[in-house]
Amino acid sequence: MPRQVDHDLRRRQIAQAVWRLATRGGLEHVTLRQVATEAEVSARLLQYYFGTRDRLLLGALEILNADAEQRAGQRLAELGEAPGMRALVRGVLWELLPLDEERRTRHLVYAAYFIPFVTDPALASAARDSPRALEDLVSGLLDQGRQSGEVPPEVDTEAESAFLVAGAIGLQTSVLLGQHSPEQAVELIEHRLDGVFAPSLG
Incomplete structure (x- = not known):
């Protein structure tokens, strides 16, 4: 039986790779290949989830914003x-x-x-x-x-x-x-x- 893939988890794995690259040296010259290497996934898989470089950067930012909103909500609830x-x-x-x-x-x-x-x-x-x-x-x-x-x-x-x-x-x-x-x-x-x-x- 084929293993079921958690697509949200895989997208997060790729987004986290973008974040690590961002904190180490910025994003101006980051390529899809660099992100794929950092995330330990194939370039084909990365393109499957995000498509273009611009969509990758925006997608990673959306995930970061969602995390920030959730954590902020928790702190405000406290x-x-x-x-x-x-x-x-x-x-x-x-x-x-x-x-x-x-x-x-x-x-x-x-x-x-x-x-x-x-x-x-x-x-x-x-x-x-x-x-x-x-x-x-x-x-x-x-x-x-x-x-x-x-x-x-x-x-x-x-x-x-x-x-x-x-x-x-x-x-x-x-x-x-x-x-x-x-x-x-x-x-x-x-x-x-x-x-x-x-x-x-x-």
């Missing part, structure tokens, strides 16, 4: 039943910081995608057209905070969410480069949240 909007916003922003080895590795992979997304037209289009899910999530949490009185009514939730996410992403880079420590990054996030969740001016 905050308890009613953690408050500030704690939830903080939790979302912390997922953008390399605060432990898991998140550090993930953000190194994300960093490796930056140059291909900027220079490759097909990948750039995929990145540009992707929804601003994090900004929308933070904006929605701030809106809920405004309704509950945790966020002052004069706060522009859309502008603040864009600034908070952009700031956390900037801190992500500076922590990876050693310009800020994880603790300093957390303190800066808290400083900005102090302003967003400040008492109303009215």
Whole structure:
């Protein structure tokens, strides 16, 4: 009887090979053959699962994003039943910081995608057209905070969410480069949240 293949597991095996190559030397010049060798699969099998190089890079990123979303959900669930909007916003922003080895590795992979997304037209289009899910999530949490009185009514939730996410992403880079420590990054996030969740001016 032929052995049953776990296709999701095989796709993950290939995606993990992409991630390892990304953290070791970037993705600009990574080839399908290199990924196949790293994943210990044939080039034919790799093409069966992903097809082209662009589809491989995007597919590996989708798996990484799904993992990140699942882990973030677990950490937010650990905050308890009613953690408050500030704690939830903080939790979302912390997922953008390399605060432990898991998140550090993930953000190194994300960093490796930056140059291909900027220079490759097909990948750039995929990145540009992707929804601003994090900004929308933070904006929605701030809106809920405004309704509950945790966020002052004069706060522009859309502008603040864009600034908070952009700031956390900037801190992500500076922590990876050693310009800020994880603790300093957390303190800066808290400083900005102090302003967003400040008492109303009215």
